[in-house]
Amino acid sequence: MYRYDSVDQAIVDQRVAEFRDQTERYLRGELSEDAFRPLRLLNGLYYQRYAPMLRIAVPYGVVSAGQVRTLAHVARIYDRGVGHVTTRQNLQLNHPRVEDVPDILAELARVEMHAIQTSGNCVRNVTTDPMAGVAPDEIADPRPYCELIRQWATLHPEFLHLPRKFKIAVSGAVHDRATVRVHDVGLRIVENEVGERGFEVWAGGGLGRLPILSQRVRAFLPEAELLTYLEALLRVYNREGRRDNKHKARIKVLVKARGIEDFREAVEREYRQGRDTRLRLDPARIEAVHQAFAPPAYADEAVDDDSIPLEAPKAFSEGQRRRWRYWLERNVSAHRVRGYRAVYIALKGVERPPGDVTADELERVADWAERYSFGEVRTTYQQNLVLPDVRRRDLPALFEELESAGLAEPTIGLLTDPICCPGFDYCSLANAHSIPVARALQERFADLDHVYDLGDLRLNISGCMNACGHHHTAQIGLLGVEKQGRSWYQIQIGGADGDAPALGKVLGPAVPAEDVVPAVERVVEHYLAQRREGESFRSTFQRIGLGSFRDALAEHA
Amino acid sequence: MLVRMTDRGIVVDAASVDAASPGRSVDADTPPEDVAAAGLPSAEPLVIRFASAGDGRGFTLARLLRTRWSYTGALRASGAIQVDQLFFLRRCGFDEFELPAQVDAETVRASLLRFQAAYQPVVNDPAVLRDWSSGGPE
Numbered sequence: 001m002y003r004y005d006s007v008d009q010a011i012v013d014q015r016v017a018e019f020r021d022q023t024e025r026y027l028r029g030e031l032s033e034d035a036f037r038p039l040r041l042l043n044g045l046y047y048q049r050y051a052p053m054l055r056i057a058v059p060y061g062v063v064s065a066g067q068v069r070t071l072a073h074v075a076r077i078y079d080r081g082v083g084h085v086t087t088r089q090n091l092q093l094n095h096p097r098v099e100d101v102p103d104i105l106a107e108l109a110r111v112e113m114h115a116i117q118t119s120g121n122c123v124r125n126v127t128t129d130p131m132a133g134v135a136p137d138e139i140a141d142p143r144p145y146c147e148l149i150r151q152w153a154t155l156h157p158e159f160l161h162l163p164r165k166f167k168i169a170v171s172g173a174v175h176d177r178a179t180v181r182v183h184d185v186g187l188r189i190v191e192n193e194v195g196e197r198g199f200e201v202w203a204g205g206g207l208g209r210l211p212i213l214s215q216r217v218r219a220f221l222p223e224a225e226l227l228t229y230l231e232a233l234l235r236v237y238n239r240e241g242r243r244d245n246k247h248k249a250r251i252k253v254l255v256k257a258r259g260i261e262d263f264r265e266a267v268e269r270e271y272r273q274g275r276d277t278r279l280r281l282d283p284a285r286i287e288a289v290h291q292a293f294a295p296p297a298y299a300d301e302a303v304d305d306d307s308i309p310l311e312a313p314k315a316f317s318e319g320q321r322r323r324w325r326y327w328l329e330r331n332v333s334a335h336r337v338r339g340y341r342a343v344y345i346a347l348k349g350v351e352r353p354p355g356d357v358t359a360d361e362l363e364r365v366a367d368w369a370e371r372y373s374f375g376e377v378r379t380t381y382q383q384n385l386v387l388p389d390v391r392r393r394d395l396p397a398l399f400e401e402l403e404s405a406g407l408a409e410p411t412i413g414l415l416t417d418p419i420c421c422p423g424f425d426y427c428s429l430a431n432a433h434s435i436p437v438a439r440a441l442q443e444r445f446a447d448l449d450h451v452y453d454l455g456d457l458r459l460n461i462s463g464c465m466n467a468c469g470h471h472h473t474a475q476i477g478l479l480g481v482e483k484q485g486r487s488w489y490q491i492q493i494g495g496a497d498g499d500a501p502a503l504g505k506v507l508g509p510a511v512p513a514e515d516v517v518p519a520v521e522r523v524v525e526h527y528l529a530q531r532r533e534g535e536s537f538r539s540t541f542q543r544i545g546l547g548s549f550r551d552a553l554a555e556h557a
Numbered sequence: 558m559l560v561r562m563t564d565r566g567i568v569v570d571a572a573s574v575d576a577a578s579p580g581r582s583v584d585a586d587t588p589p590e591d592v593a594a595a596g597l598p599s600a601e602p603l604v605i606r607f608a609s610a611g612d613g614r615g616f617t618l619a620r621l622l623r624t625r626w627s628y629t630g631a632l633r634a635s636g637a638i639q640v641d642q643l644f645f646l647r648r649c650g651f652d653e654f655e656l657p658a659q660v661d662a663e664t665v666r667a668s669l670l671r672f673q674a675a676y677q678p679v680v681n682d683p684a685v686l687r688d689w690s691s692g693g694p695e
Contacts, residue, residue, distance in 0.1 A: 007687050010674040018671050022641060025664070038611060039641055121611065151676045151687060157648035158620050158679065161613030227689065238613045239588070274625065278678040282690050 001062050001376060002147050002292040004112045011154065012109045015116055019043050020102035027099060040098075042122065042160065043105065044090075044115030049428045051095040055118040056108060060128045060146035060170075061089035061379040065366040068377055070111045072362035074104050083362065085347060085355040087419055087470060088167065089127050089379040090118055094426055116154055121162045121249075123153035123234070127169045129177040130380040133293060134388045136336045140189045140197055142172030144289040145226060148281065152227045159234050163241035164249035166234070167206075170199075179381060181205050181213045181501045182473060184251045185233065190220060198222045203233065203263070204255030207467040211503050212252050215260040217267060223286060227279045232271035240266070295337070296374035296389055302339025305392045313396050320403070326410035326448055327399055333386075341392050343373075345385040345402065346409040346417060350442040353435045354420035354461075355383030364405055372398050382419055384412065415457045415524070416445050419470050423463030423480065424487070430463035432480020432487035437461055437516055444517045454524060457537045458497070473497040475537045476523060477504045478516060487513045493523060493549055494541045505546045508553055519553065526552035560643070560665055561631075562652040567669055569662045580604045580633060585615030592618065593626045602631035602653055610637045616649045623650035623680045643668040650680040 004012070019039070026036040040046075044055035056071065063071075071091055075083045078100045079093040086092055096104060108114055117124055126146045133141045149168060153159070159166075171178040172189040180186025186202040199221045205214030221229050240258075242248045255263045312324045333342040345365065347355050357365070365385060369377045372394050373387035380386060390398060402408035411417045418441065421427065423434030438461055445451050462469035463480040471477030477492040488510040495504030511519050526549055531540045541549070559570045580602035583592050597603060603622070605615050615634065622628040633653035634646050640660050647669060656665065674685035 007674045007676070007685055010685065011672060011676070014672045014674070018641075021667065030661075035639060038639075121613075152689075154676055155645070155672070156677050157645035157675075158616045158677075159613065160645055161611045161616065163613070235617055238617050243612065243614075274621075276624075276678060277690065279689050284691065285689055 001064060002143070002289070008112070008151070009109075012112070012114045012116070015043075015114065015155070016102065016105045016109050019105060023098065023102050038120065040101075041120035042117060043101070044118030045098070045101055046119060047428075048094070048426050049424070049430075050426070052098055052101075053426065054093045054096045054101055054104065054115060055086065056091045056093070056113065056115050057118050057125045058089050058091055058113075058379050059150050060126055060132070060143055061130055061381075062132075062143060063377050063379065064111075065369040065375040065377065067111045067113055068362050068366040068369065070107060070113065072359040072366070074107055075362065076359040078104050081359040083357050083359070084353070084422070085357065085379050085383045085385070087381050087383060087468065088125050089130075089381065090125055091379065092422075094422070119165075120160075121164050121166075122160050123149075123156065123162075123166045123168065126150055126153070127167070127178060127183075127381065129171055129173055130378040130386045131177060131333065131342055131388070132172060132378075133295070134335050134337070134340070134342050135173045135177075136334050137174040138172050138336065139174065139191065140172050141290065141293055142170040142178070142189060143293045144286065145172075145187070145189070145199075145223070146170050147289055147292070148226065148286075149230065152230070152279070159238060162234070162238055163243045164246060164251075166237070166251065168230075176499050177381075179473070179497045179501070182207055182211075182470075182497070183214065185230070186214055187226075192220050196222065199226065201229065201233075204252040204260070206250055206252045207470060207472050208250070209247055209465050209467075210250075210252060210256075211467065211472040212256065213501055213503070214252075215255060217260070217264050224281045224283070226281060228275045228277075229267075229271055231276070231279060232274055233267045235274065236263070236266045236270050296376075298337050298340060298389070299391065302337070302391055302393075305339035308393070310392070310395060313400050323403070323408065323410055323448070324396075324399055326452060327408055328395070330410050330412045330414065331408070332395065335389070337389075339392050341390050341395065343387045343390045343395070343398060344380075344412045345387065345407050346411050347384050348411060348417050348442070349406070349409045350439060350446065353422075353425075354418055354438050357385070361405065361407065364401075364407075368398060368401065382412075382417060384417070410448070411451065413456050413458070414451045415454055415459050415476075416442055416451050417458075419458075419460040419474070421461065421463050421468035423461075427463060427468075429466055430480065431465075431482040432463045432489065433513070434461045434463040434469060434478075434480060437478060437480075437489065437513065440517050441520065444521065454527070455536055457524075459520070470497070471495075472503045473501060474504065475541070476520060478520075481510050483510065489513065489516045491516075491519055491523070494538070494546060496538055507546070508550055522553055523549060558656045558658050558660055558665075560654040560656060560669075562647065562669075567666055569665060571658065571662075580631070582606055582635075583618075584608065585612045585618060585636070587618065589618050589621040589626065592622065597622070597626065597628050598630055600630070602633045603628065604633045604635050604655075605651070607634065607636035607638050610639045610642065612637075616645070619646070619650040620680055640664055640668050644671045647681050648675070648679050652681075
């Protein structure tokens with residue numbers, strides 16, 4: 001993975017010194033709350049409902065075993081021993097003390113990490129496919145381009161005060177696992193007719209109060225022009241995005257208001273006249289960054305592994321064997337190198353708020369990464385972890401260790417793998433609890449055979465219309481709303497992320513918290529009753545439509 | 558307080574700004590095309606007034622006046638700017654800054670000199686700059 005050079009390290013170290021100075025001035029009373037606010041936000045420090053929250057950047061979700069140990073250390077020393085993986089692949093600490101944050105940032109800087117631009121109205125952490133570099137369907141590894149964008153966006157003097165936050169996602173594969181269509185800018189690596197590499201550029205997507213899928217700005221952008229083009233696009237947004245109303249300030253509102261043709265023309269005009277050729281990427285520069293992500297030293301002899309049957313560990317009970325088979329099916333993913341697999345570690349379950357991981361667990365993950373996966377870990381948009389490079393023959397041993405640590409929930413992509421915002425338990429914006437709803441659903445759908453029968457079924461939960469739980473793009477989305485001081489939930493169905501993204505449709509009036517699980521059960525039962533052989537929830541929904549589900553729910557009302 | 562970047566380094570003038578040349582003044586949200594069309598000053602500073610510290614348009618305006626319109630005269634940031642923005646304002650092409658009188662001169666210097674390295678070629682680039690257009694060492 002990418003290692004800092006002297007420029008990277010100098011910038012991060014100087015940033016720590018800057019924030020230490022700012023924090024000290026704030027604590028001495030020289031900086032008011034209002035003056036300190038934008039400064040702390042640019043370093044990922046929020047004030048939440050009960051405590052501050054620090055969002056640590058995990059650039060494009062790639063983190064080394066050593067970095068994971070540092071994350072465990074800071075979670076243990078400076079917080080309550082728990083970290084939380086976010087949908088943008090970052091890691092949040094939910095109770096640090098403000099006065100400790102400069103020390104936390106200094107500890108992170110020692111392992112080439114930071115919290116720069118994890119909040120505020122600026123370019124946020126660039127996200128990508130958690131299978132980057134190992135996916136069989138990959139056109140090119142997106143991580144080098146993510147790293148180039150990270151560097152360009154970091155402390156960009158012109159773009160630290162955008163109308164609103166700005167999220168970029170990059171996908172390098174045939175199938176989109178980076179949800180590029182719900183980002184402010186989404187980039188898909190493509191090749192043109194003569195085999196040159198470049199990007200398809202999408203803009204104006206997002207969820208929140210105005211859920212909308214992005215539109216295509218450009219079919220092919222040569223890779224050398226990545227940063228010059230992004231600079232033109234950001235400049236158009238910086239100049240023309242609305243600043244009178246923060247709910248209308250995202251680029252999606254600008255793209256929608258101007259129309260895609262007009263927006264495209266504005267970006268292209270700016271690109272033609274404003275290009276700073278010093279930002280054009282030299283092939284040698286691109287190659288150097290690709291080298292930083294060179295594949296690990298896969299064992300040549302592993303190519304023969306795939307023909308050998310995988311045995312469950314002999315001491316396993318029948319129940320464990322069943323979990324092992326399910327785990328192989330759901331948590332183990334194909335790898336472009338024969339004899340290797342990528343392994344998901346689900347941060348979900350009855351006892352676990354979605355995405356939470358303890359310091360002890362992080363240390364074990366670091367150990368497994370070193371022993372089984374060339375020392376690398378990924379965070380995912382669905383709030384799980386991945387060990388990207390596990391040798392197939394090591395799967396039984398790794399499963400046993402995961403199982404004994406309670407980290408082998410074999411539920412990736414099933415109804416019990418929800419994306420879930422922190423909700424009312426932490427967030428100042430939330431209207432409703434989301435974690436207790438996730439827990440109630442985990443308890444109700446604890447029967448593995450049942451959730452397996454349901455197949456791929458994404459259920460996401462947001463505690464308010466800001467939609468941090470991405471409820472719009474789930475097959476079943478739950479949105480918390482407040483009614484007379486109590487939590488109610490609106491149910492949406494039919495959404496999807498990935499290659500054919502869609503926004504869910506409202507099923508009916510919101511239901512009180514105690515009726516959420518029964519309502520989800522009825523939706524699921526109706527699917528089971530209506531589905532044809534092998535038909536997914538999504539296909540069934542597309543065939544029978546929203547009305548059929550509405551009628552089914554009304555019958556039980 | 559008026560802070561100026563000069564050939565002799567950072568000059569902090571504690572005197573009130575009214576005493577200095579007021580120059581021509583435009584709001585940070587003015588399109589650079591309009592500023593240029595009205596004629597860029599040749600002797601007096603051009604003052605860009607920020608109604609809020611978070612208005613990024615003033616940063617783009619400064620950068621474009623420096624690069625696209627080749628403005629070489631004094632460019633002053635005034636209004637709601639914060640001392641912690643000075644390094645970035647300077648990077649975008651500002652070389653004069655109006656600040657409240659109570660701001661500590663040492664804080665001003667520290668902010669202006671905060672980073673010795675940067676990734677983006679913009680206007681006033683620090684000595685250590687990421688080189689994107691060659692594959693060689695920095």
